[in-house]
Amino acid sequence: MMVSRLPQVSFSARARPRAATGRSSSGSSRVRGVVQVRATLTTLGEDGKILVAGASGGCGKRVVDVLAAKGVPVRALVRDVSKATNGAGLLAGVGATTEVVRGDVFQYASLPPAVDGCAAVVCCTGASDPRDPLGPFNVDFQGTLNLIAAAKQAGVKHFVLVTSIGADELINPLNLFWGVLFWKKRAEEELQRSGLPYTIVRPGGLKSKLGNGESAGNVVMAAPGTYGFPPRKSGSILRSQVAEVCVAALTEPTAANKVVEVIAEKDAPAKSMADLFSAVNWY
Numbered sequence: 001m002m003v004s005r006l007p008q009v010s011f012s013a014r015a016r017p018r019a020a021t022g023r024s025s026s027g028s029s030r031v032r033g034v035v036q037v038r039a040t041l042t043t044l045g046e047d048g049k050i051l052v053a054g055a056s057g058g059c060g061k062r063v064v065d066v067l068a069a070k071g072v073p074v075r076a077l078v079r080d081v082s083k084a085t086n087g088a089g090l091l092a093g094v095g096a097t098t099e100v101v102r103g104d105v106f107q108y109a110s111l112p113p114a115v116d117g118c119a120a121v122v123c124c125t126g127a128s129d130p131r132d133p134l135g136p137f138n139v140d141f142q143g144t145l146n147l148i149a150a151a152k153q154a155g156v157k158h159f160v161l162v163t164s165i166g167a168d169e170l171i172n173p174l175n176l177f178w179g180v181l182f183w184k185k186r187a188e189e190e191l192q193r194s195g196l197p198y199t200i201v202r203p204g205g206l207k208s209k210l211g212n213g214e215s216a217g218n219v220v221m222a223a224p225g226t227y228g229f230p231p232r233k234s235g236s237i238l239r240s241q242v243a244e245v246c247v248a249a250l251t252e253p254t255a256a257n258k259v260v261e262v263i264a265e266k267d268a269p270a271k272s273m274a275d276l277f278s279a280v281n282w283y
Contacts, residue, residue, distance in 0.1 A: 041119055041120055041157055041158060041250050041251050043251070044067070044070060044072045044247075044250060044251060045070075045071065045072040045073055046119075047119035047157060048073075048117050048118050048119035048120075049073040049074060049075045049099070049117060049118045049119065050067055050072060050073070050074050050075070050118065050119065050120050050121075050122060050250070051074075051075045051077060051114060051115055051118040051120070051121045051122070051151075051156075052064050052067070052074060052075070052076050052077065052121075052122045052124065053077045053103075053105060053121065053122070053123045053124060053125050053147055054077070054078075054123065054124035054125035054126065055074075055076030055077055055078050055084070055091060055100070055124070056076075056078040056079075056080075056083070056084040056089065056090045056091055057090075057124055057125070057126070057128075058206065058208055058239045059124040059162055059203075059206065059239045059242050059243060059246075060076075060122075060124035060125075061090040061091065062239050062240045062242070062243035063122050063124060063243040063246050063247060064076050064091065064094065064098060065240075065243065066240075066243045066244060066246075066247045067247060068094065068095045068097055068098050070247075071097060072097065073097045073098075073099075074097060074098045074099065075098075075099045075101055075114065075118060076091055076094070076098055076099065076100045076101070077101055077102075077103045077105075077114050078091065078100060078101075078102065078103070079102065079103070079104050080102070081100050081101070081102050084100060085100055101113075101114050104143075105125055105139065105142075105143030105144065105146050105147050106138050106139065106142060106143045106146065107146075108146040108149070108150065111146055111147055111149075111150035112150050112153060112154065114150070115147075115150045115151050115153075115154040115156065116154055117154075118151075118154065118156055119156060119157050119158075120156055120157055120158040120159065120160070120250050121147065121151045121156050121158075121159045121160070122160045122162075122246050122247075122250075123144060123147055123159070123160065123161045123162065124162045124246075125139055125140070125143055125144065125147075126139060126140055126162075126180075127139040127140055127177075127178075127180060130177055130178075132178075133178045134178070135178060135180075136177065136178045136179055136180040136182075136183040136184075137178070137179075137183055140163075140180060140183040140184045140187055141183035141184075141186050141187050144161065144187035144190070144191070145187065145190055148190060148191055148194050148196065151196060152194055152195065152196055156196065157197060158196075158197045158198070158199070158249075158250050158256075159191060159194075159196045159197065159198045159199075160198070160199045160200075160201060160246050160249050160250065161187065161188065161191055161198065161199075161200050161201070162201050162202075162203065162242065162246065163184040163185070163187070163188055163200060163201070163202050164180075164181060164184055164202055164203065165202045165203065165204050165226075165227040165228050165234075165235075165261050165263070166181055166202075166227070166228035166229055166232075167181050167184045167185040167188060167202055167224075168185055168224060168225060168228075169181060169228050169229055169232075170182065171229070172228065172229045173229065188200050188259065192257075197256055197257060198256075198257055199246075199249035199255045199256065199257070199258055199259075199260070200258070200259040200260070201242065201245055201246055201249065201260060201262060202224060202227075202259065202260065202261040202262070203237050203242045203245075203261075203262050203263070204227055204234065204235040204236050204237050204261070204262065204263035204264075205234070205235070205236035205237070206236070206237065206238075206239050206242070207236050207237065207238050207239065208238070208239055209238075210238070215266045216238055216241070216264060216266075217264035217265045217266040217267075217268060218264060218265065218266075218268040218269065218270045218271070219237070219241050219244070219245065219262055219263075219264055219268075219271075219276060220235070220262065220263050220264065220265050220268045220276075221245075221260050221261070221262050221276040221277065221279065221280055222260070222261050222262075222280065223259075223260070223261070223280050223281070223282035224259045224260075224261055224282060225261075226261050227261050227263060234263075235263025235264070235265065236263060236264065237262055237263050237264040238264065241262070241264055242262065244273070245260075245262055245273070245276075248273035248277070249277070252273055252274055252277050254274060254277040254278040255273075255277040258277065258280055258282065259282060260276075260277065260280050
């Protein structure tokens, strides 16, 4: 894959992506160089706004909705404020607790002002144009690195990153889309090395609504590597359910510094977010 544009922000040579290693008996991370910092917000909104990157997208908009419904002050980061808030824009009619600001994750200079004063970041960005061979690199990798750097500089207390099941699978049909899963995995590794408290959420196939007679099912959470391309099990989940997981990760102590895969199953028992996160012991 040829990459013709230089990265805008990068970490030290020591922090560049490397192969994962096995977890030690003490429970340390599988990625070399990870700084384990266990921290979550105590109460949503008390320490500052929550920045939602990719707020005009399917998952991002629903994260904004969940936070706004709880009365939490939100800063919604979008590339085009007018398009996102006018007419049929996904953020049209947002409540008084939501501030919509312009920013582009691939333009680092636009990020520090957006992150300033925020207690946490929820990153729901993702490449969407299949015609752009640099899209996954620019958005899913470099854009995420830029946002991580800005968040670290601002001293945010938690960073939630939404990627995808199968992120650790090189042989996955989705990588035909210019290596999108490969770049998502590289971004995960950089977040784990950054020293920021984090939660990485890998959802299954995303759905915006249910079909006729279809049940949403209950959220199922598992360790990374559980779901993906056959012979792994696959699954889907509503974007609204992913949003609930992301928001819960901000304050749930057992979500700190974990990578979790989430799908929904109609026969799965209903569990609290605390129980779901507690059951995943992979770091």
